[in-house]
Amino acid sequence: MKKSxxxxxxxxxxxxxxxxxxxxxxxGLIAKEGWILLNGGRNAGIMEASAKGAFDHGxxxxxxxxxxxxxxxxEYIKIPIITGMGNARNCINVLSSDIVVACPGGLGTLxxxxxxLKNSKAVILLNFxxxxxxxxYNTKNLLHYxxxxxxxxxxxxxxxxHF
Amino acid sequence: MKKSxxxxxxxxxxxxxxxxxxxxxxxGLIAKEGWILLNGGRNAGIMEASAKGAFDHGxxxxxxxxxxxxxxxxEYIKIPIITGMGNARNCINVLSSDIVVACPGGLGTLxxxxxxLKNSKAVILLNFxxxxxxxxYNTKNLLHYxxxxxxxxxxxxxxxxHF
Amino acid sequence: MKKSxxxxxxxxxxxxxxxxxxxxxxxGLIAKEGWILLNGGRNAGIMEASAKGAFDHGxxxxxxxxxxxxxxxxEYIKIPIITGMGNARNCINVLSSDIVVACPGGLGTLxxxxxxLKNSKAVILLNFxxxxxxxxYNTKNLLHYxxxxxxxxxxxxxxxxHF
Amino acid sequence: MKKSxxxxxxxxxxxxxxxxxxxxxxxGLIAKEGWILLNGGRNAGIMEASAKGAFDHGxxxxxxxxxxxxxxxxEYIKIPIITGMGNARNCINVLSSDIVVACPGGLGTLxxxxxxLKNSKAVILLNFxxxxxxxxYNTKNLLHYxxxxxxxxxxxxxxxxHF
Numbered sequence: 001m002k003k004s005x006x007x008x009x010x011x012x013x014x015x016x017x018x019x020x021x022x023x024x025x026x027x028g029l030i031a032k033e034g035w036i037l038l039n040g041g042r043n044a045g046i047m048e049a050s051a052k053g054a055f056d057h058g059x060x061x062x063x064x065x066x067x068x069x070x071x072x073x074x075e076y077i078k079i080p081i082i083t084g085m086g087n088a089r090n091c092i093n094v095l096s097s098d099i100v101v102a103c104p105g106g107l108g109t110l111x112x113x114x115x116x117l118k119n120s121k122a123v124i125l126l127n128f129x130x131x132x133x134x135x136x137y138n139t140k141n142l143l144h145y146x147x148x149x150x151x152x153x154x155x156x157x158x159x160x161x162h163f
Numbered sequence: 164m165k166k167s168x169x170x171x172x173x174x175x176x177x178x179x180x181x182x183x184x185x186x187x188x189x190x191g192l193i194a195k196e197g198w199i200l201l202n203g204g205r206n207a208g209i210m211e212a213s214a215k216g217a218f219d220h221g222x223x224x225x226x227x228x229x230x231x232x233x234x235x236x237x238e239y240i241k242i243p244i245i246t247g248m249g250n251a252r253n254c255i256n257v258l259s260s261d262i263v264v265a266c267p268g269g270l271g272t273l274x275x276x277x278x279x280l281k282n283s284k285a286v287i288l289l290n291f292x293x294x295x296x297x298x299x300y301n302t303k304n305l306l307h308y309x310x311x312x313x314x315x316x317x318x319x320x321x322x323x324x325h326f
Numbered sequence: 327m328k329k330s331x332x333x334x335x336x337x338x339x340x341x342x343x344x345x346x347x348x349x350x351x352x353x354g355l356i357a358k359e360g361w362i363l364l365n366g367g368r369n370a371g372i373m374e375a376s377a378k379g380a381f382d383h384g385x386x387x388x389x390x391x392x393x394x395x396x397x398x399x400x401e402y403i404k405i406p407i408i409t410g411m412g413n414a415r416n417c418i419n420v421l422s423s424d425i426v427v428a429c430p431g432g433l434g435t436l437x438x439x440x441x442x443l444k445n446s447k448a449v450i451l452l453n454f455x456x457x458x459x460x461x462x463y464n465t466k467n468l469l470h471y472x473x474x475x476x477x478x479x480x481x482x483x484x485x486x487x488h489f
Numbered sequence: 490m491k492k493s494x495x496x497x498x499x500x501x502x503x504x505x506x507x508x509x510x511x512x513x514x515x516x517g518l519i520a521k522e523g524w525i526l527l528n529g530g531r532n533a534g535i536m537e538a539s540a541k542g543a544f545d546h547g548x549x550x551x552x553x554x555x556x557x558x559x560x561x562x563x564e565y566i567k568i569p570i571i572t573g574m575g576n577a578r579n580c581i582n583v584l585s586s587d588i589v590v591a592c593p594g595g596l597g598t599l600x601x602x603x604x605x606l607k608n609s610k611a612v613i614l615l616n617f618x619x620x621x622x623x624x625x626y627n628t629k630n631l632l633h634y635x636x637x638x639x640x641x642x643x644x645x646x647x648x649x650x651h652f
Contacts, residue, residue, distance in 0.1 A: 003396075004404055007319065026312035033316065036405060062388075062405055068421055068445075068575050070329075078330055079362060079388055081407055082421035084575040086557050087278055088251040095394055095408035099322060101315055107281040114274040115250055117300040119394075122322050124307045124315050130297070137280040144287045146264075149189035152287050153196065156170065156262055159285050166559070167567055199568060225551075225568055231412050231584055231608075233492070241493055242525060242551055244570055245584035249394050249410040255581075258557055258571035282557075333645065352638035359642065413604055414577040425645055427635075433607040440600040441576055443626040448648050450633045450641050460619070463606040470613045472590075475515035478613050479522065482496065482588055485611050 005035045006062070008097025010112045011046025011128075012105035019104045020049035022126065026101065027053025031060075038097055040089075041065040041081070043074040046103045051076035064089050064096070091115055102128040107137070168198045169225070171260025173275045174209025174291075175268035182267045183212035185289065189264065190216025194223075201260055203252075204228040204244070206237040209266045214239035227252050227259070254278055265291040270300070331361045332388070334423025336438045337372025337454075338431035345430045346375035348452065352427065353379025357386075364423055366415075367391040367407070369400040372429045377402035390415050390422070417441055428454040433463070494524045495551070497586025499601045500535025500617075501594035508593045509538035511615065515590065516542025520549075527586055529578075530554040530570070532563040535592045540565035553578050553585070580604055591617040596626070 007030050011023060027050040030037045037054040040047045041063020051061045055076035063077035068084030083089040087108060094100055094116040101124045102113050110133050116123045137143050144159075146152045170193050174186060190213035193200050200217040203210045204226020214224045218239035226240035231247030246252040250271060257263055257279040264287045265276050273296050279286045300306050307322075309315045333356050337349060353376035356363045363380040366373045367389020377387045381402035389403035394410030409415040413434060420426055420442040427450045428439050436459050442449045463469050470485075472478045496519050500512060516539035519526050526543040529536045530552020540550045544565035552566035557573030572578040576597060583589055583605040590613045591602050599622050605612045626632050633648075635641045 003399075003406075005323075006405070022312055026315055029312055029316050033319075035319075060405075062407075064407070073329075079332070079386075079405065080329075080422065081388075081390070081418060083418050083577075084421050085251070085418075085577055086254065086573040087281065088248070088254040088572075088574055088577075090274075090278075091249065091251040091253075092407060092409050092411075095410050096406065099319055101309075107277040111253075111274040111277040111281070114270040114277065114296075115253075117297075117305055118250065118270040118274070120305065122305050122307065124309050124318050126309045126312070126315055130293075133277075134280075134293070142280055142283065142285050144285065146287050146289045149185055149192050149289070152189055152264055152289055153192050155287050156196075156198075159262060160168075166562075166569075169568070223568075225570075227570070236492075242495070242549075242568065243492075243585065244551075244553070244581060246414075246581050247412040247584050248414055248581075251409075251411055251414075255570060255572050255574075258573050259569065331649075348638055352641055355638055355642050361645075411577070412580065413607065414574070414580040416580075416600075416604075417575065417577040425648060427641055433603040437579075437600040437603040437607070440596040440603065440622075441579075443623075443631055444576065444596040444600070446631065448631050448633065450635050450644050452635045452638070452641055456619075456623070459603075460606075468606055468609065468611050470611065472613050472615045475511055475518055475615070478515055478590055478615055479518050481613050482524075485588060486494075 006038050006096060006098050007035050008093055008100045009037060009039045009046065009050040009103060010093065010100060010105060010109045011103030012109060013042055013045040013047065015045040015104060019046065023049040023103050024053035026050060028057040030054055031057035036060045036062060038062045038064065038093065040093065041074060041077050042072045046105060048074045064093050094119060094121055097121065099124065101126055104128055106133045169201050169259060169261050170198050171256055171263045172200060172202045172209065172213040172266060173256065173263060173268060173272045174266030175272060176205055176208040176210065178208040178267060182209065186212040186266050187216035189213060191220040193217055194220035199223045199225060201225045201227065203256065204237060204240050205235045209268060211237045227256050257282060257284055260284065262287065264289055267291055269296045332364050332422060332424050333361050334419055334426045335363060335365045335372065335376040335429060336419065336426060336431060336435045337429030338435060339368055339371040339373065341371040341430060345372065349375040349429050350379035352376060354383040356380055357383035362386045362388060364388045364390065364419065366419065367400060367403050368398045372431060374400045390419050420445060420447055423447065425450065427452055430454055432459045495527050495585060495587050496524050497582055497589045498526060498528045498535065498539040498592060499582065499589060499594060499598045500592030501598060502531060502534040502536065504534040504593060508535065512538040512592050513542035515539060517546040519543055520546035525549045525551060527551045527553065527582065529582065530563060530566050531561045535594060537563045553582050583608060583610055586610065588613065590615055593617055595622045
């Protein structure tokens with residue numbers, strides 16, 4: 001059997017209407033090519049939209065779920081893979097995809113881009129903006145910058161008060 | 164028992180002499196504070212240097228190994244955790260750390276920063292440069308940019324020749 | 327979309343000719359029912375035989391691979407899921423299956439039976455013999471029996487010589 | 490540095506008073522030998538008892554948690570490793586232990602025994618009874634027996650009504 005071509009679509013569980021429309025269209029185009037669509041499997045955002053796009057055009061859809069049950073599976077996923085591993089499943093997403101497409105998303109999507117490239121997978125960024133995702137967290141005071149080990153210790157001690 | 168404070172040190176398996184020196188010094192400072200140092204556990208780069216720094220100053224060191232055996236464990240790791248899970252262990256690194264410090268590294272380190280922030284962990288960047296890591300892969304022709312779903316399909320078909 | 331029914335077929339990478347024939351027949355019967363066959367995905371033993379059985383009868387086959395690459399995927403697996411997680415993928419096998427069938431196998435299969443039951447999945451043993459798998463290891467001097475904590479320490483010290 | 494000796498103590502989250510006492514004593518003996526105790530990390534049953542035993546005798550304790558947070562960590566665990574991977578962490582338990590001791594437990598413990606032996610780890614059964622664990626599930630009508638592939642299909646169809 002000729003190996004199937006699996007295209008992984010990464011992207012956020014929250015997405016704008018415009019980004020969902022693009023994901024839906026992308027899912028449809030993938031289905032028309034006869035490729036398999038793989039994504040994170042949930043019934044939200046880019047995942048739901050891209051799965052529906054493929055499903056509506058007769059495509060085969062695989063979802064790699066972070067949960068240990070089916071509660072949040074998109075109804076447009078034909079084959080739900082239930083990992084029960086949280087974000088560790090992001091590694092499976094990229095290892096199982098021949099090519100990874102990153103739609104707009106947050107830090108989960110950024111981790112998948114990094115892991116895909118690390119594993120020498122081709123990655124196509126479809127309007128994904130990595131800087132934006134990081135900036136968001138910057139404003140939450142989670143991201144800090146240091147030049148020396150001593151500064152690191154100082155920052156830890158400041159944060160430490162909130163432990 | 165008061166819970167231990169665990170500081171996760173992320174960073175590349177390959178590192179410059181200067182970055183290794185900083186990691187060694189950081190490991191030593193963490194040990195002096197009585198904190199536990201957690202890293203990726205291998206006998207190379209930032210991992211080896213930071214573990215040695217903590218070890219030489221009487222600290223307790225924990226290494227979360229991607230491998231399924233002990234062949235590449237740093238000798239300065241007192242407690243090697245053997246996951247056999249490759250990069251999926253990156254999730255464990257960040258979930259197990261109270262605070263994550265990112266030393267210079269590549270895409271593995273970038274994935275850990277993203278996963279740490281996603282899990283609302285404070286992250287301190289010690290001279291980590293995310294753009295640099297991504298640029299490197301850009302030049303390998305692994306990273307592509309698209310504005311529309313149709314462009315994504317075109318790019319896949321171009322890459323596809325090399326399947 | 328009505329959720330697909332996924333039947334997980336567990337079993338050894340090494341199998342007798344007779345057991346492979348039964349696995350092939352089982353794969354065919356599953357395909358004829360329109361159910362999806364899920365297994366460990368490798369090109370050996372029960373995995374290869376059951377996948378071929380389903381494939382030859384027009385069935386859809388999903389393989390959850392322990393490896394981080396496609397080198398040992400059965401050619402009868404349409405959708406290879408590459409986990410890179412070794413035996414940790416056994417959990418995914420059982421969580422993703424609606425019903426688990428255990429064909430003859432070793433300790434990997436035994437672990438899957440245990441994990442499936444723990445997750446309240448129905449398990450059908452098709453000539454699987456758990457005692458046999460454990461006995462094999464008994465003769466290798468890996469399995470020891472103790473009645474008290476003190477006996478445990480004594481046994482560890484005896485084994486310890488070989489560390 | 491001479492590698493630490495890590496003894497993995499497996500066993501149920503629910504345990505009899507007698508079995509908890511034995512686990513506590515075992516933890517203490519391990520600590521007195523200067524070995525590190527590794528277990529599943531939760532504040533219940535064999536995990537809590539063995540960690541307390543080691544802690545009360547000055548031992549170092551490592552817990553490999555299935556959860557993605559610290560809510561159920563035993564207070565006697567000095568180093569909690571937070572995996573967020575559910576039962577997939579059972580693989581880490583056995584890979585990280587030099588020797589595995591199985592105290593009385595259920596199917597999780599049985600899966601760890603199987604995975605440990607598969608990875609050629611010595612396993613000491615301290616009053617663990619595998620048959621008992623399986624029998625329990627037998628009575629729940631989860632465990633079924635078949636001699637032929639055709640019987641498997643018949644059983645699936647019977648169970649199937651409850652899908």
